[in-house]
Amino acid sequence: MKAVVTSLAWIALAATPALADEAKFGPPNATYQDECASCHLAYPAQLLSAxxxxxxLAGLDRHFGTDATVxxxxxxxxxxxxxxxxxxxxRGEGAVLRITETRWFVREHDEVPAATWKLPAVRSKANCAACHTQAEQGDFGERSLRVPR
Ligand code: HEC
Ligand code: HEC
Structure with missing residues (x-):
């Protein structure tokens, strides 16, 4: 049921031209969503390099302290x-494994106070949805941003 609701939300998003800005990502591949969104959201493909x-993916058996093998x-x-x-x-970026360690992420989030990342409601930089309330719909735009205090 949840999957049906989610895909309807995607259709609504895709049909709204005003929402077509850079911080919104299209619906992920269904297999990716099924296999990679049980422990965290399906991080948008567009946020890491090939x-x-x-x-x-080559290290899924040792995936940040868990086994995520498929x-x-x-x-x-x-x-x-x-x-x-x-x-x-x-250029010169290398294969950084975390979105949260890429240069663009650090730059984009440099105004978030160090204490905010440690709040119980946030805990981890990887917990995107703590602030990006529509992250599961692929929306990281400013309008849905609510930073806990
Ligand atoms: C068994 C649970 C589990 C599954 C399944 C899983 N992951 Fe993860 N993943 C984690 C944990 C735990 C972290 C570290 C989260 C943190 O630091 O808060 C993580 C972190 C990540 C990060 C880095 C986030 C950051 O800090 O930028 C990426 C990218 C990622 N996972 C991709 C994937 C992909 C792709 C798959 C599917 C093949 C997958 N994950 C499946 C548990 C899982
Ligand atoms: C503690 C709150 C917080 C968390 C957690 C967080 N972000 Fe952000 N994010 C922000 C803030 C604040 C901005 C800056 C908004 C601005 O200045 O326009 C931002 C900006 C962004 C932007 C640029 C948006 C735009 O309008 O161009 C993207 C993309 C983004 N974040 C992705 C992520 C991803 C992916 C994660 C998880 C891996 C994440 N964020 C985790 C607070 C957070």
Whole structure:
């Protein structure tokens, strides 16, 4: 049921031209959503480079302290999707595994006070939805941003 509601929300978003700005990302591939959104949201493919996605997927058995392994066929589909939609790496960037450690992320979030990241409602920079209230719909725009205090 939840999946149906989610896909309707996507259709509504896609049909609203005013919302078509950079901080909004289209609906993710269904397999990616199924396999990679059980512990955290399906981070938009557009927020990491292809070398980063490849490196991350190559280490799913040691994924930030957990095992997130998927079977080989599923893996090929997820990898193809992520790499196809990946962002262009900046020169000299390397294959950083975390969105939250990329230079654009650090720059974009430099006004967030250090204490805010440690609030119980936030806990981790990777907990995007703590502030980006529509993150699960791919929306990281300013209008849906609510930073806990
Ligand atoms: C069993 C739980 C689990 C599954 C399944 C899982 N992850 Fe994760 N993932 C984690 C944890 C835990 C972290 C670290 C979160 C933190 O630092 O707060 C993480 C972090 C990440 C990050 C880095 C976030 C940042 O800090 O920028 C990315 C990217 C990521 N996962 C991608 C994936 C992909 C792709 C898949 C599917 C193949 C996946 N994850 C499946 C548990 C999981
Ligand atoms: C503690 C709150 C907080 C968390 C958690 C957080 N962000 Fe943000 N994010 C912000 C703030 C504040 C801005 C800056 C908004 C501005 O200045 O326009 C921002 C900006 C952004 C932007 C640029 C938006 C635009 O309008 O161009 C993106 C994309 C983004 N964040 C993605 C993420 C992702 C992905 C995660 C999780 C991996 C995340 N954020 C976690 C607070 C947060």
């Amino acid at each position: 070398p980063s996605w490849r490196a991350l 079977d080989a066929k599923v893996m090929r589909e997820i990898e193809a999707y992520l790499v196809r939609n990946a962002r262009t790496p900046r």
